[in-house]
Amino acid sequence: MKILVVEDSQSSLATLTKYVEHFGATSIPAENGEMAIDLFSRNRPDLVLLNILLPDMDGFVVAQRIRAMEKPGDWAPIIFLSSLDDDANIEKGIAAGGDDYLHKPISEIVLGAKIRAMQRIVLMRASLLAVTRKLDAANQELIRISSTDSLTGVANRRYFDEAMSIEWRRARRHSNSIALLMCDIDYFKLYNDTYGHQAGDECLRKIAAAISRHTERPSDTVARYGGEKFAVILPETSIGGALMVAEKIRQATKELNITHASSPTGQVGLSIGIASAAPGFDNPPDDLILAADKALYRAKKEGRDRVYRADAT
Secondary structure, eight states: OEEEEEOSOHHHHHHHHHHHHHTTOEEEEESSHHHHHHHHHHHOOSEEEEESOOSSSOHHHHHHHHHHHOOTTOOOOEEEEESOOOHHHHHHHHHTTOOEEEESSOOHHHHHHHHHHHHHHHHHHHHHHHHHHHHHHHHHHHHHHHTBOTTTSSBOHHHHHHHHHHHHHHHHHHTOOEEEEEEEETTHHHHHHHHOHHHHHHHHHHHHHHHHHTOOSTTOEEEEEETTEEEEEEETOOHHHHHHHHHHHHHHHHHTOOBOTTSTTSBOOEEEEEEEEOOOSSOOHHHHHHHHHHHHHHHHHTTSSSEEETTOO
């Protein structure tokens, strides 16, 4: 255990250092406030014994500056030392970031008891922080699991609905456009019937990965919308920009060269409907989803393995 001892009197500093070392701790002596702040920064002690009256600044200021240096989750107990034991000074010390108060002259027995008490508090706090971090990590993992499609690894429908609502409001707030791609694997039921569901699952995983590779911006969202259908949210994207992304995704699917004997083309293809809108106060995100869905229907009706724009005539 490292203890920073801040005392301007040489005799008092020597006595406190001896007490600390008798306790089995390592003493870090400082004779003034600036030295104390520097030593705290370099050594990060486990406890601070801090005289209130110092030659360059009072101990309250030192305590405030020490607390300002601590990172979130860090905490070193500060025990003030003073011959002044009036209530106002005690209250001021606690307000400045102190944790306890010892009246001079310091008793070695009382100091040892205070150090042991602070040690227990530090250990309990460390245990609590460790448990809190584990709980936070577990909660983050639960959030990730609840928002991810377990088969493909992309976002699930629940996450898509939330992301769509958030991005729609953001686009409306900043007067930006937002685009949506609806992607459907052509003749997927026939693929499953021909090759089995395990092969179908592997096909879904490969296409999800291909779609993800061609939506590189952190703000883009790829989600499994349901069955063999995927959705891609493209914030701040016009219909022209969405068309470029969609064609890359369609081509990437073809380049996977997944054999599909029951398809007219002999391989797995992707039909994509795209739509873009500038959200207003009277049009909900459902309008964009419906437009992209209708465009997808037209893409499939006109021969599949193609991209169709919602604004096409």
